[in-house]
Amino acid sequence: MVNVGILGATGMVGQRFIELLADHPKFEITALTASKRSAGKKYEDAVTWHLESGIPEAVQDTVVVDTDPAEVKDVEIVFSALPADTAAIVEPKFAAAGMKVASNASAMRMEPDVPLVIPEVNPEHLDLIETQQKNRGWDGFIVTNPNCSTIALVMTLKPLYDQYDIKKVYVSTMQAVSGAGYNGVPSMAILDNIVPFIGSEEEKMESETLELLGDFDGESVTPAGFSLSASCNRVPVIDGHTESVFIEMGEEFEVDDVKKSFSEFRGLPQKLGLHYAPESPVIVREEENRPQPRMDRNAGHGMAVSVGRIRRDAVFPENLKYTLVGHNTIRGAAGASILNAELINEIM
Template identity: 55%
Template sequence: MINVGVLGATGAVGQRFVQLLADHPWFHLQTLAASERSAGKPYGKVVNWRLDAPYPESVSDIVVTPTTVESLKDCDLVFSALPPEAAASLETEIADAGIGVCSNARSHRMDADVPLVIPEVNPDHLGLIDVQRDRGREGFIVTNPNCSTIVLALALAPLRAFEFHDVRVATMQAISGGGFSGVSAMDIYDNVVPYIGSEEEKMEIETLKIMGSFDGSEVTPASFSVSASCHRVPVIDGHTIAVWVDVAESVAEVKKAYVNFKSPFSNLPLQPEKAVELLDPSDRPQPRLDRNRGRGMTVSVGRIREGLRFVALGHNTIRGAAGASVLNAELIYSRKYL
């Protein structure tokens, strides 16, 4: 078993990490780190469990540690749900100390030698771990993309067989994407907020790195363009995105590409049977009906129309955050980087 810890364990994404790791077959959850006000107390006494998933009682007696490198010394790997301003320096210190970091934070996503990975899309980019180690780092940092970027990149992956140059996307993002205190009830009730800070920029640059080519030493970004407009809507979980792609192939050919799309892995515990699932009804996907497909790890695609236009949906705190990092860690472990 690999000893693992969670940074930011009491927050929205941190709780998802705890949920997914509490009984993981490969990873032993032994360290939970949070703010100073929680440190020194049992996790069960300080966490305000707000997920729709049952609280894992097995973690109740784990004493919360301060968020320091020293508190993680017995971990082989840590999962970071830290805010970006804290993650920037601490994740670097942890990796330099010989510990692997799978991060949900944006701080290092665009670093030239840090993999930005979705296992079903660009597993070869994990080769950047070797680049980090060649320059003397004992551990590593691997990141997963922004929650909406993950939905978009997975929805685009089956279309790689076709030629396209222009991708346009409009998102309808759940309030959980802003964390437990991210959007006030008065702001979101009976409302749509047409701006989410830095979200559009992240979608536009991260997608190109993920779908770029890796030559063994660096990633060359994909050559198509992405234009995004991001909006917060009164949905608890599940980001819905409307996508326009200049694909010339017919709807029938595009649907066939989705049906035939297979994950390159079948031995990863969190890997869903279908990473991308095509839904036939014209009114799907919908967050309440489809966000938990594949235990929250499946991206659903529907409403495919000539143009090419379609709608995609993914669970933002599972597939789009904690689950993405855990799946990355499973791939890292299977490739003997731990």
């Protein structure tokens, strides 16, 4: 077993990490960190637990420590669920102390020597680790996963991008409240309502998508050459981001072939049989009213993206439209970091 720690273990995403790692066949949780407010307390006393699954017995009595590498002993991998501003300062310290940091925070994602990875999409970008260690003189390293809306979108774009010329992508999101954290959106703001703004979300979707699908020459990534425009909205759903996607295609396509590309899409995690690899990363729904967050967010244990309403646009028939749903705190956050770590553990 590999000893792992969770940074920001008491937060929304930290709790998902604990839930997903509790019975992991290869990773054992041996350290939990949080802010100074929580350090020194038993985990069950420090956390306000929000998940239906209950606090796993194995961590209930674990004493939470300060988020400082000196406090985290004999740990090989740390999963970061820290706020971005804290992550920017703290994650490099863990990497410098020799630990492998699988980060879910946005702080380091667009650094040119930090891999931004979805294992089914661009596992080869992990080769940047060598450059990072050389550039920064670290024994450890940082690997990041993308923003939750970006992950779900890119998992559907990848099989299309491999087969078709894509000119432009327009996406409108309907994002669950859990994406903003427990105290992120007041109930008075979101009940009976939709908020058409999520800070920096559109910019992150636009830049991270092109980076993930970009060309890697062994040393750096050249962003993919199409353009993408995102409009992001917060909706009164607890978990599961829904996205309406419109693609301006640069070549002829058949809707049935597109469905086949989605259904047949597989990546390295499936080939290697990684623990959290869903059997089918993209699941095609044929019902006219699916996917829906409540019904589809847990597909593939929350690690698959469901896609439906795949159709040719009636007004602009050279273009493709579909709707997707992905679980934002599993595939979009904790599950994504864990799959990155499983891949690293397997191939490095």
